[in-house]
Amino acid sequence: MLPAPFEYHAPKTMDEALGLLDELxxxxxxxxxxQSLIPLLKLRFASPAHLVDINKIKDLDFLEERHGTLSIxxxxxxxxxxxxxxxxxxxxxxxxxxxxxxxxxxxxxxTIAGSVAHADPSGDWGTVLLALDADLVLRSKSGSRTVKAxxxxxxxxxxxxxxxxxxxxxxxxxxxxxxxxxxxxxxxxVGDFATVAVAVHLxxxxxxxxxxxxxxxxVGPQNIRAERAEAALLGARLDDDTIKEAAALAAEAxxxxxxxxxxxxxxxxxxxxxxxxxxxRAYERARGxx
Amino acid sequence: xGQSITVTVNGEQKSADxxxxxxxxxxxxxxxxxxxxxxxCDTTHCGACTVLVEGVPVKSCTMLAVQADGQQVTTVEAxxxxxxxxxxxxxxxQEHGLQCGFxxxxxxxxxxxxxxxxxxPSDDDIRWALSGNICRCxxxxxxxxxxxxAGAQMRASAAVPEAATAATRS
Ligand SMILES: Cc1cc2nc3c(=O)[nH]c(=O)nc-3n(C[C@H](O)[C@H](O)[C@H](O)COP(=O)(O)OP(=O)(O)OC[C@H]3O[C@@H](n4cnc5c(N)ncnc54)[C@H](O)[C@@H]3O)c2cc1C
Ligand code: FES
Ligand code: FES
Numbered sequence: 001m002l003p004a005p006f007e008y009h010a011p012k013t014m015d016e017a018l019g020l021l022d023e024l025x026x027x028x029x030x031x032x033x034x035q036s037l038i039p040l041l042k043l044r045f046a047s048p049a050h051l052v053d054i055n056k057i058k059d060l061d062f063l064e065e066r067h068g069t070l071s072i073x074x075x076x077x078x079x080x081x082x083x084x085x086x087x088x089x090x091x092x093x094x095x096x097x098x099x100x101x102x103x104x105x106x107x108x109x110x111t112i113a114g115s116v117a118h119a120d121p122s123g124d125w126g127t128v129l130l131a132l133d134a135d136l137v138l139r140s141k142s143g144s145r146t147v148k149a150x151x152x153x154x155x156x157x158x159x160x161x162x163x164x165x166x167x168x169x170x171x172x173x174x175x176x177x178x179x180x181x182x183x184x185x186x187x188x189x190v191g192d193f194a195t196v197a198v199a200v201h202l203x204x205x206x207x208x209x210x211x212x213x214x215x216x217x218x219v220g221p222q223n224i225r226a227e228r229a230e231a232a233l234l235g236a237r238l239d240d241d242t243i244k245e246a247a248a249l250a251a252e253a254x255x256x257x258x259x260x261x262x263x264x265x266x267x268x269x270x271x272x273x274x275x276x277x278x279x280x281r282a283y284e285r286a287r288g289x290x
Numbered sequence: 291x292g293q294s295i296t297v298t299v300n301g302e303q304k305s306a307d308x309x310x311x312x313x314x315x316x317x318x319x320x321x322x323x324x325x326x327x328x329x330x331c332d333t334t335h336c337g338a339c340t341v342l343v344e345g346v347p348v349k350s351c352t353m354l355a356v357q358a359d360g361q362q363v364t365t366v367e368a369x370x371x372x373x374x375x376x377x378x379x380x381x382x383x384q385e386h387g388l389q390c391g392f393x394x395x396x397x398x399x400x401x402x403x404x405x406x407x408x409x410x411p412s413d414d415d416i417r418w419a420l421s422g423n424i425c426r427c428x429x430x431x432x433x434x435x436x437x438x439x440a441g442a443q444m445r446a447s448a449a450v451p452e453a454a455t456a457a458t459r460s
C-alpha cells in the first residue's frame with residue numbers, strides 16, 4: 001500500500017513549521033510519530049497535499065515539572081513515558097497507561113501529543129488527560145491559546161485544533177502529596193485498542209477526597225469524563241459505599257456501542273468494575289502503597 | 291517530486307532520489323534490494339518489517355524513507371556481515387527459534403535492541419519486548435529460549451567485543 005503523493009517538509013524550527021501550516025492551511029498535516037497518520041495515508045483515508053514533519057525540530061521531546069505544572073512536549077514518545085521514573089512515582093495513571101498503548105515497537109515512535117491530536121475515541125491518552133484535568137497549548141503563527149482537555153474533544157477524530165495549529169505543550173497540575181492514580185484497560189490481545197478502559201486520578205486531603213478525575217475510553221464518540229462520578233467523590237471518605245456509587249455513576253456516563261468486542265451491557269459493566277478497582281488502587285497509592 | 295536522501299544502511303552510505311511517499315521498507319527492498327526485511331501485514335501490526343533506526347526498532351512499513359535521511363538503519367543483512375552468524379542468528383538456529391522464517395528478521399532485530407538495553411533479560415522481559423512481533427509458526431517458546439541463549443552468549447563474549455557487536459556497531 002502506498003500513500004497518495006504529497007510534498008514533504010521537515011522544518012528545523014517551530015516558527016518555520018508554524019509558518020508552513022499558516023501558508024498551507026487545510027492542505028497540510030503535521031507528522032509526529034506517524035503511527036496513526038502513516039497507516040491512514042496508506043489506506044488513503046487521508047491524502048493531504050503536504051506533510052509537515054516536526055521530528056527534525058530540536059527540544060520538543062521533554063517531560064518536566066516546572067512552576068506547578070508537569071509539562072510535556074509534542075515529541076515525548078510513549079516509550080519514554082513507559083520508562084519515566086517521575087511518572088511511575090507520582091503520575092500513576094500515566095505510568096499505568098503507557099505500557100498498554102499499542103506494542104513496544106509502535107511505542108518507540110508514537111507520541112502522547114499525536115494521540116491526543118488524533119482523538120481516536122478508543123485512544124488511551126485523551127482519557128488519561130481528562131482524568132488529570134490537563135490543559136493543552138495550541139500554537140499558531142499568530143500566537144497561542146490554552147484549551148482544557150475537557151473542552152478539546154468534539155467527537156470521533158475531531159478536536160478544537162485548527163489546521164494552522166500545533167499542539168505544542170500538554171500541561172498537567174503538579175501532583176500534590178497523597179495523590180494516586182490507576183489506568184485499567186481490557187484488550188483482547190497485546191497491541192489491541194481497548195474494549196473498555198478507565199482512568200482514575202485522586203488526591204486525598206485529611207482522609208477525604210480533595211479532587212478526583214475519572215476518564216473512560218472506547219465507550220462513546222470521544223474520550224469521556226465521568227463528571228457525576230467525580231462530583232460524588234468530592235469531599236467524601238472513600239468507603240465501599242462511596243466507591244460503589246461512583247462506579248455506578250461512571251457506568252451511567254458511558255455510552256458504549258455493541259461491536260465485535262462486546263455488547264453494550266458487557267462494556268458498561270466493565271466500566272463499573274474497573275472504576276471500583278481503579279478507585280481502590282488509586283486510594284492505596286495515594287496512601288503510599290503499591 | 292523526487293527528494294534526495296542519504297541513509298547509512300548497514301554501515302554504508304546510500305544516496306537516492308525518492309518520492310516522499312516511498313515507505314522505508316520499499317526503499318530497503320526495492321531500491322537497495324535488501325529483501326531480508328519482510329512485509330507481513332502492511333498495517334503496522336505484525337513486526338515482520340522491523341529494522342533498527344539509530345539502534346531503535348521501528349516498523350519500516352510505517353516510516354517514510356525521507357524520514358530516515360541522515361540516519362543509521364540496520365537490517366538483518368548486517369548480522370552475518372563478516373560471514374559468521376551473529377550470536378542471535380546462531381541461537382535462533384540452535385534453539386529452533388524459527389520454522390518458515392518469515393518473522394525471523396524482525397524478531398532478531400527487536401531482540402538485539404532488547405539485549406543491548408538489558409543484557410540478561412527474564413522470560414517476561416523477552417515476551418514483553420517481542421509483543422509487537424507476530425510469529426505464526428513457532429508458538430514463541432523456542433524464540434524466548436533463543437533470545438536467552440543469545441544473551442548468555444553475548445555476555446560471555448563481552449570480553450571479545452568484536453564478535454558480539456560487529457553487527458550492531460555497523
Ligand atoms: C497497531 C496499532 C495499535 C495501536 N494501539 C493503540 C492503543 O492501544 N492505544 C492508543 O491510544 N493508541 C494506539 N495506537 C495509536 C498510536 O498510539 C499512535 O502513536 C498515536 O495515536 C498517534 O501518535 P503519533 O505521534 O504516532 O501521531 P501521528 O500519526 O504522527 O499523527 C496523528 C494525527 O495527529 C496529528 N498530530 C500529531 N502531532 C500533532 C501535534 N503536535 N499538533 C497537531 N497535530 C498533531 C497528525 O496531523 C495526525 O492527524 C495504535 C496504533 C497502531 C498502528
Ligand atoms: S509489515 Fe510492517 S508491521 Fe507488518
Ligand atoms: S517462523 Fe514462521 S512466522 Fe515465525
